[in-house]
Amino acid sequence: MISSPESPILCRLPRVTIVGAGRVGSTLAQRIAEKNLADVVLLDIVEGMPQGLALDLMEARGIELHNRQIVGTNNYADTAGSQIVVITAGLPRKPGMSRDDLLKTNAKIVVEAAKNAIACSPHAIFIVVTNPLDVMTYLAWQATGLSRERIMGMAGVLDSARFETFIALELGVLPADVKAMVLGSHGDLMVPLSRYATVNGIPITELLDAATIERLVQRTRNGGAEIVELMQTGGAFFAPASATSVMVESILLNQSRLLPIATYLQGEYGLEDVVIGVPCRLGCGGIENVLELNLSDSEREALHTSAQSVRQNIVRAQEILAIK
Numbered sequence: 273m274i275s276s277p278e279s280p281i282l283c284r285l286p287r288v289t290i291v292g293a294g295r296v297g298s299t300l301a302q303r304i305a306e307k308n309l310a311d312v313v314l315l316d317i318v319e320g321m322p323q324g325l326a327l328d329l330m331e332a333r334g335i336e337l338h339n340r341q342i343v344g345t346n347n348y349a350d351t352a353g354s355q356i357v358v359i360t361a362g363l364p365r366k367p368g369m370s371r372d373d374l375l376k377t378n379a380k381i382v383v384e385a386a387k388n389a390i391a392c393s394p395h396a397i398f399i400v401v402t403n404p405l406d407v408m409t410y411l412a413w414q415a416t417g418l419s420r421e422r423i424m425g426m427a428g429v430l431d432s433a434r435f436e437t438f439i440a441l442e443l444g445v446l447p448a449d450v451k452a453m454v455l456g457s458h459g460d461l462m463v464p465l466s467r468y469a470t471v472n473g474i475p476i477t478e479l480l481d482a483a484t485i486e487r488l489v490q491r492t493r494n495g496g497a498e499i500v501e502l503m504q505t506g507g508a509f510f511a512p513a514s515a516t517s518v519m520v521e522s523i524l525l526n527q528s529r530l531l532p533i534a535t536y537l538q539g540e541y542g543l544e545d546v547v548i549g550v551p552c553r554l555g556c557g558g559i560e561n562v563l564e565l566n567l568s569d570s571e572r573e574a575l576h577t578s579a580q581s582v583r584q585n586i587v588r589a590q591e592i593l594a595i596k
């Protein structure tokens with residue numbers, strides 16, 4: 273017997289809600305559906321747009337050989353019972369802007385989205401993508417009242433992928449053979465850990481001179497802006513969607529992957545009451561634990577400088593939200 277769409281079997285499939293059906297959100301929906309990870313609800317304030325995108329993605333299913341349901345909506349009631357909520361709603365920056373320049377506009381959008389989504393999916397795990405990432409994740413954590421295990425930000429997976437890309441291009445090796453980790457805030461003060469970057473286990477310090485490594489580190493720090501300047505309208509979305517899908521996958525498949533994730537710190541690395549990117553294990557319950565690396569004095573100082581800048585922007589955001 274063929275199950276009808278209303279059958280209990282189909283209803284038990286995991287469901288991921290994406291709030292914000294713009295470039296990152298819609299590309300993420302495609303990644304999740306085509307990786308066959310979950311059904312997707314795409315929500316946006318623009319009427320008709322998420323519905324149109326969902327229909328377009330549904331029409332590709334026979335070609336892409338999957339049977340995931342993709343629903344577009346403007347109504348949070350349709351997101352009910354989601355296992356994961358990803359927030360990509362909000363403005364992207366324009367050339368010449370920093371991510372922090374988005375704080376005023378995006379703070380209200382993210383807080384409202386987080387409150388609406390948690391009301392409909394009280395057991396969901398939240399991943400924030402909207403910029404400025406670390407501050408938006410902190411605000412969403414506060415707005416939902418979730419434990420830190422269940423709400424986090426995506427940035428480190430993207431920044432690390434960029435660092436790996438630039439190393440691979442420099443050496444002419446396969447990107448998949450390069451492993452690197454970028455910690456800290458998702459901004460100019462991010463902390464690419466060159467000491468831990470390897471090509472199939474060989475430290476890059478054995479393969480590249482210090483000046484070249486520094487050039488690649490700077491290009492990584494400027495990675496988002498480089499694309500914003502080239503595109504002139506909006507920012508990157510293919511790699512950000514891929515990076516977010518890796519986190520979604522690690523949760524849904526309980527992979528316990530060790531990934532750089534923006535998380536609320538409670539004393540780790542000598543930091544507390546701030547959200548910043550650090551290595552975490554990510555499984556079906558969300559963040560399983562934070563790994564404390566033995567950082568050098570300069571790496572630790574860079575992480576603290578990065579955290580201090582996030583703290584200042586959290587205070588700014590809270591002032592903005594209080595004024596409304």
Ligand SMILES: NC(=O)c1ccc[n+]([C@@H]2O[C@H](COP(=O)([O-])OP(=O)(O)OC[C@H]3O[C@@H](n4cnc5c(N)ncnc54)[C@H](O)[C@@H]3O)[C@@H](O)[C@H]2O)c1
Nearest residue numbers: 292293294295296316317361362363364401402403426512
């Ligand atoms: N963390 C990262 O690494 C990373 C990477 C890429 C982009 N971003 C950020 O993600 C955000 C989205 O980027 P994008 O390129 O998809 O932008 P976009 O403009 O293409 O899409 C944003 C969408 O949000 C929607 N939206 C606005 N207010 C909303 C609300 N209240 N409720 C629901 N939807 C709402 C808009 O209608 C739009 O469709 C930006 O802030 C961008 O800077 C972060």
Ligand SMILES: O=C(O)C[C@H](O)C(=O)O
Nearest residue numbers: 365403495496497507508
């Ligand atoms: O740079 C941006 O504004 C978007 C995003 O944060 C990125 O790093 O691509």
